[in-house]
Amino acid sequence: IRDVEKSWDAEVRELARTLPKEEGWISGTSLYLYQGFWCTPLEIKTLISFQTHFQALDSDVLVATFPKCGTTWLKALTFSTLYRHQFAMDENPLLSFTPHQLVRFLELDVYMNNPCPDLNNICVYKPRLVGTHIPYASLPASIKDSNCKIVYICRNPMDMFISLWLFTCKLQDKIQAPPSLDEAFDKFCRGIHHVGPFFDHVLGYWKTSQENPNKILFLKYEDLKEDISCQLKHLAMFLGVPFTEDEEKRGVVEEIAKICSFEKLKEVEVNKQGSSIMGIPNESFFRKAKVGDWSNHLTPVMVERMDKLIQQKLENSGLTF
Numbered sequence: 001i002r003d004v005e006k007s008w009d010a011e012v013r014e015l016a017r018t019l020p021k022e023e024g025w026i027s028g029t030s031l032y033l034y035q036g037f038w039c040t041p042l043e044i045k046t047l048i049s050f051q052t053h054f055q056a057l058d059s060d061v062l063v064a065t066f067p068k069c070g071t072t073w074l075k076a077l078t079f080s081t082l083y084r085h086q087f088a089m090d091e092n093p094l095l096s097f098t099p100h101q102l103v104r105f106l107e108l109d110v111y112m113n114n115p116c117p118d119l120n121n122i123c124v125y126k127p128r129l130v131g132t133h134i135p136y137a138s139l140p141a142s143i144k145d146s147n148c149k150i151v152y153i154c155r156n157p158m159d160m161f162i163s164l165w166l167f168t169c170k171l172q173d174k175i176q177a178p179p180s181l182d183e184a185f186d187k188f189c190r191g192i193h194h195v196g197p198f199f200d201h202v203l204g205y206w207k208t209s210q211e212n213p214n215k216i217l218f219l220k221y222e223d224l225k226e227d228i229s230c231q232l233k234h235l236a237m238f239l240g241v242p243f244t245e246d247e248e249k250r251g252v253v254e255e256i257a258k259i260c261s262f263e264k265l266k267e268v269e270v271n272k273q274g275s276s277i278m279g280i281p282n283e284s285f286f287r288k289a290k291v292g293d294w295s296n297h298l299t300p301v302m303v304e305r306m307d308k309l310i311q312q313k314l315e316n317s318g319l320t321f
């Protein structure tokens, strides 16, 4: 990540000079507050290309997520549901490619490699399915103005935070120390983390999903964990490809749930080695996948601070965790 950061060009460097700056979670990196969220200079560059060149089609589907909220899972589920008629389930491409290769990130992958890519070529299956961590407010106008659909997943902030902190610690090299739990927690509470503040991100998608439920399907990681079949049926309905009675009888819903499960995907060879985005090891997207793991890491003082933050940020929003 540090190497990629070096490649940002003079124009973005000039822009970054005018922006609020903080030390990133990975030592030696910086985060800049751009369009109301914290991101790397390279992302500013790719976001500008994304905002300038991306032309949404009414048939497009966007998997939008906050990092560590279940992106990998939702990509796998959406891919398998949307394209289920295009391959036999025992030949599901998820058995040979990572979810991030099949549903590519726009700002972290596609536009990083090419400022003006041909998405019709990049998305092998149709309708086009792509991913992003960009907040709703910063999505290109054509996504908001077209009939394209967005599926969003969020997660209890305490679990999301622990997942992000452990993920960052794993990415940190052996030369510099990873951020301490205290340090990372304080930054998280102040909203200083990749594409943070978390609550602004979640509320941006939440409010739009409330105003326009046909545009955004707002999912929660915990609900998927509790009843994946029920959530998969919602997802299929929202995508306009509801499961037929015959499919339900044949157990297609359960089949998709199984192939996308943590236990299955974690053991797929391609997810155990190599890297698909920004040099991040594929295996680091699969850790524990438990609800409530925060209780093994956060101190009572941290829990109290987070509880207050959740209450304050979500007050009157109708959203609960």
Ligand code: A3P
Pocket: 065, 066, 067, 068, 069, 070, 071, 072, 073, 159, 162, 163, 164, 260, 261, 262, 263, 265, 285, 286, 287, 288, 289, 290, 293
């Ligand atoms: P933990 O760190 O709590 O284990 P993202 O995909 O947004 O980066 O999120 C990663 C989190 O989702 C990690 O959580 C990871 O273990 C979990 N995860 C990955 N694949 C999953 C799956 N198929 N089902 C459920 N959770 C999954």
